[in-house]
Amino acid sequence: MKFFDILLGRTRIKKPNIDGLFSLSTAYLTLKDNSFDPKGIAGICFKPMESKTFVDAKNDILSLLDLSTSDLKYSIIKDDYGYEWFVLKNDDFEDLIVNIHMISEVLIDKGFEERLLSSVFAFNRFYLIYNYKSGKFYPFAPLNNERDNKLEFKIKSMLKEEIPIEEDITRWYPIKNMPL
Template sequence: MGRTRVKKPDIDGLFSLSTAYLTLNDNGFNPTGVAGICFKRVDSKTFADAMRDISSLLDLSGPDVTYSRIKDEYGYEWFVLKSDNFENLIVNIHMISEVLIDKGFEERLLSSVFAFNRFYLVYNYKSGKFYPFAPLSEDTRDNKLEFKIKSMIKKEMRIEEDITKWYPIRKMPF
């Protein structure tokens, strides 16, 4: 018997954020210029090579995109990107995703997170869907705002309908 292949994430769904962010912007929700991609590291040469490839590609993005690689307190790693150009954030998060998938690390991808002035848009790689996350404090969230965001952008992008899968991502490194 062979191993079951894991379905590769539909990372092209990330590009739907290009139009949704305009709707959000028109309604007073502005991107902060920060985004991150969260993944679980692997101790292997192939993974180390992937990290070097990603860093090299990000370096080619020029001065418009700055980045750092951070390990969080839960043992996950993040590439945190900053840019005044929101499209650059989307394209570079997509590129990082693509490199990790091409190298066989799709199971290690957790989420990508795009920061807005009052909430985050989270992309879940397992479902290929977005959901809003609006923390009020370490333990509470603004559900009313999350539902408002969902209703604003649900026609422009794949939104997770099952709210039990709107996982809070606490203590993000940005």
């Protein structure tokens, strides 16, 4: 922080550490070995804004996704809370990770890191959510209108040595009505 930032009470937002996303490329094998298969769908949630620079960033992302040589399918969906999602579908889980990382990187490089909320990877009984503010994952296992806390803690203990896991369970925010 610079002197005038301190004097004027301004704070700088720390850039998210998105490299934690790559740790998922080995952790998902542990999940598969325990019968938690990926569903082949992931999403990145962000707060849209009306600016030419932001629209240009989204267009850059769409152009890069179009260049993908894999069987990637994607869409942009607006949720009930006003957030937008890049929803990616691909049976190659590692390709999903790479593309989520790429989208994150473009938004951060263009100065929109504060617009990033989370990335979500769907598995057959739960979601792994990556919180950009903390740079950590946490499981979310919806069960009817409740949460399957037992399953969430099982996933946490299974992955705690492989990926950065949020230890503070009060930060395990449920994301309801995800377009995944």
